[in-house]
Amino acid sequence: MQKKLIKVNSSDNVAVALVNLKAGEVIPFEGEDIKILSDVKSKHKIALEKSESGARIIMYGVLVGSANGVIEKGDVLTTENVKHQSEKVFGKTESFSWTPPNVDKWKDRTFMGYHREDGQVGTENVWLFFPLVFCENKNIEKLKEIFERELLKKKVNPHQMLLRSLVSGGDDVEVVEESKDVFENLDVKFITHPGGCGGIRQDSEVLAKLLAGYVNNPNVAGATVLSLGCQNLQISIFKDALDAINPNLNKPVLIYEQQQMGTVDEMLSIIVKDSFLAMKEANNIQRKPAPLSKLKVGLECGGSDGFSGISANPTLGAVSDLLVALKGTAVLAEFPELCGVEQELVNRCVDEKDGEKFLELMKSYEKSVVAAGSGFDMNPSPGNIKDGLITDAMKSAGAAKKGGTSPVVSVLDYAEYIHEPGLNLLCTPGNDVESTTGLVGSGANVVLFTTGLGTPTGNPIAPIIKVSSNTELKEKMSDIIDIETGGVIRGEKTIDEMAEEMLDFIIEVASGRIKTKAKLLSQDDFIPWKRGVSL
Structure with a gap:
């Protein structure tokens, strides 16, 4: 029964x-x-x-x-x-001990990754184009059109072919065969954003740190960066941010300032030539075996439902514990969705200063939200509420299960880079794209993303593995879901059994043997968090 x-x-x-x-x-x-x-x-x-x-x-x-x-x-x-109601937390109340799960069966496992000179290992090999300021978005879009047309020779969208046939008055939809990409070991990705000037200077400084984190992410082989010249986010600020994260960075980073280069055509000609030559070198990098300790896995949720906290999120928590036991890294973000579980997380902090930092970040964040006329209690979305998550604390208690049970080794503010293996807490908003953007900017080379309602979110440089909390979603939206945990709800699988399946899946994705649905759909979402109010 x-x-x-x-x-x-x-x-x-x-x-x-x-x-x-x-x-x-x-x-x-x-x-x-x-x-x-x-x-x-x-x-x-x-x-x-x-x-x-x-x-x-x-x-x-x-x-x-x-x-x-x-x-x-x-x-x-x-x-x-x-x-909504949650407990008040003032500091650490008890000592914490942890018994790691048995990981004997995983100790000799490896994934095939891209080894960088600083010791990090990427799960992808990406050449990244981005602007320091929104004024250069148009030029980034031009470069995207140029490079994608010649380098990424993909099958024409069938909906485009349908429209073409309708315009021509025909009935048959033309089929265009897919040809091989020019580069076998390199992806080329493009980021645009609305920042870098205007607003407050702190916004530009945080954006500089975030973009520097993307360059330093082990999934990136090199980057082409466009600057206008007069914007708040000066080249020097970006370089300082990059140096602060990794003073010994040894990746090609090509930077161009339009106001120093003449016409757009002249500038683009130089950029195309320089970037192509650098890409040819980056394409020579090959995958090699790497220990699982080199995995840095972001833990994310979006479009949560009433089952997320009892199937998908606890499974991620068990995966997180396995990774930590293997000396790898897990990163729990979305601070508005930790409201109500602060006491447990503070008690789990190895260093009391991290517990204090966590509470300070939470209080500061909530204060800014209240000042804007809102509050954490308004965090559940209409979709969340419709599916049974009726208070922020209820949503948070389920969302926090993604972090498992291991000690918290470090607490990071937004755009701070991961340096400690183990479970890290990263201050991001609960908005899934902004949070995922922040996780990757802090160094995550894979992101596990749970959903109960379905969301097509992806990222330009890191594989986003979509985990559904229920089988019905997997069947209904099979084009966006990679793995489902409905068997836990039905009692067919335990959380631990599901976690082992998921870790196997992560290894396949990290090795390039499985492409995530988000990657197949070219979901390259990038939304920086402006430190105003965003839930």
Whole structure:
């Protein structure tokens, strides 16, 4: 018989509906009968006990809200009868110890990566074009058209061929065969953005750090950088940011300043010639075996649903623990989605200064959000709420499961680069593209991205592995989902079994033997976070 309810933590006073439930239905659960008082959609929560107004709502073993009026046993939790509430945290309250998982079967495993001179290993080999200021976006787009037309000879989009046939008045859709790319070992990617000038100087300085992080990311072989000349983000600021991250960087970085070069045609001719010659050299780099300790895996979620916190996210947490035990790196971001679990994370910090830094970043972030007339309690999106994530603390408690159980070795502000193996916390917004952009800028060479509703997000230089929380999403949106964890919901697989499958999948992607769906769809999203308000 299929389970209809699940309680995530023994101390919880709510349960998650695994299937749609009807009003009046009586469900045997943990030795007692629970009468369902109103229709409950799958993924939503029901009360396991009567709660008076103001009573604490506990899920994942933490406070995720309070009753906004009386909630009867067996009733569904909604945005009307539950309001956001989380515990106040002032510092570390207890010591922390950790027993790593057994990783004997993984110790001799390797992935085929691109070794860089600084010891980092890439899962991709990318030549990256980007501007220091939005004024150069047009020239980046021109270069993209030039290089993609000649170097990346891909099959013409079938929808374009359909339109062509309609315009010509024909009925047949022309099929154009795909030819091989000019470079076998090199991808060419292009970034544009709206920053680099205007706004406040701090925005440009942070953007410089982020772009420097992209150049230093082990997935990048070299870069072509365009500057106008008069913008806030001066070439010198970018070079200083790059030197701060890696003073011994030994990658080709070609920088051009339009105001010093004459006409656009003259500048583009020089850039095309210089960049092509540098790309030919970068194409000679070959994949070689690397230990799993060289993996730096970003942990991300977007379009979450009511199952994300009990299938996909805990699976990522188990993968994170395996990586940490193998001396690799995992990075948990999205600080608005850690609201309510701060105490656990502070207690897990190896260095108390990191715990203090984490709380300070959280408080500063929330203060800026409140000053703008919002709050962390407004973080759940309409899609989240529709699928059962009705408070920010509830969403956060499930999102934090991506970080597993290992010690926190470092806390990083946005655009700070990863230097410590182990679990790192990175301050980013909860917005999935901005957060993913930040994870890769801090050095992640692979990103695991969970979703329950479906999102096509990708990244120009790092493979984004999409993990669905349920099987239905995988079947409905098979073109964007790489791996699904619905078997956990159905009780067919344990979290640990699913995590081992996922680590195998990561190795295949990191070795270039599997292309992610985001890469096949050319999802090259890049949105820097301006340190204003973004949830």
